[in-house]
Amino acid sequence: MRYLLRRAAGGFLFGVPLLYTVELWVIGETTRPYWLLGALAIGFVVVFLLLQVEGLRRHQRPALGQSAIDTLEVLGVGVVCATLSLFLLRRITWITPLPEVLGKIVFEAIPFSFGSALASSLLGGDRRLFLGSLPATGDARSPAPPVPQPVPTPHPLDWGDTLADLDATLLGAFIIAFNIAPTDEVAILATDIPTLWLLVLMLTSLLISYIIVFVAGFPNQSERQHQQGLFQKPFSETIIAYLISLGAAVAMLWFFHKLGPTDPWQKWLSYTIVLGLPASMGGAAGRIIV
Structure with a gap:
């Protein structure tokens, strides 16, 4: 759960500024469904590459299948964060037409997904603290034990x-x-x-x-x-x-x-x-x- 929350945090930091962009609202309102599928496909490819680069930067070589699953996970986080944000800012409501809702969510979810993919690079941290680090073969069934974290001692007001x-x-x-x-x-x-x-x-x-x-x-x-x-x-x-x-x-x-x-x-x-x-x-x- 913390890993997903960290992904969401990166998504909000990268995606929220684009929520305040009327041009993106208009694009979401007017784009046809087949363009939305194309936008999702492009977003998938970019997020996949971002995760690959992040894995190589950490000297890991995840399997392609695991990378594809991780990409879908990141896109899912982006969609959820974008939907909540659009509803919060009342860019979509219960009476908004469904095509407009889908268009706005898709185009806002893509930058959220980019931030989600880059969460660790943006703010630091390591997935291994919570999920265990995957071996080089990408076998998710054999995670390494989590890295123990020292508990700091309280200190007076500084x-x-x-x-x-x-x-x-x-x-x-x-x-x-x-x-x-x-x-x-x-x-x-x-x-x-x-x-x-x-x-x-x-x-x-x-x-x-x-x-x-x-x-x-x-x-x-x-x-x-x-x-x-x-x-x-x-x-x-x-x-x-x-x-x-x-x-x-x-x-x-x-x-x-x-x-x-x-x-x-x-x-x-x-x-x-x-x-x-x-x-x-x-x-x-x-x-x-x-």
């Missing part, structure tokens, strides 16, 4: 670590959300999302950032859970980091003149929460990487 996490959260939020902030897609999404749905968006942002840092099993997860300090307890870190990401979103929106002193507070709230989704994911990634 303000240096706290400031490092603060900087990493801000840096990650800006890296992921800065290119989204000046676009019209933020306004389009904020206008279409009902006020109560913003609460769902906030809770989802908190949940995804929590999973990335504390559940997905990236290298320093165990160490973070044993540290003592402002940022090192899962609940407090997730809440504070999300507030920092929202602050970064406000700063970006103000910088690009998307928000101003004369705008109503409802506009400030909706724009900030909409941009806070990618900003919070970037903040979570920043704390993992730094």
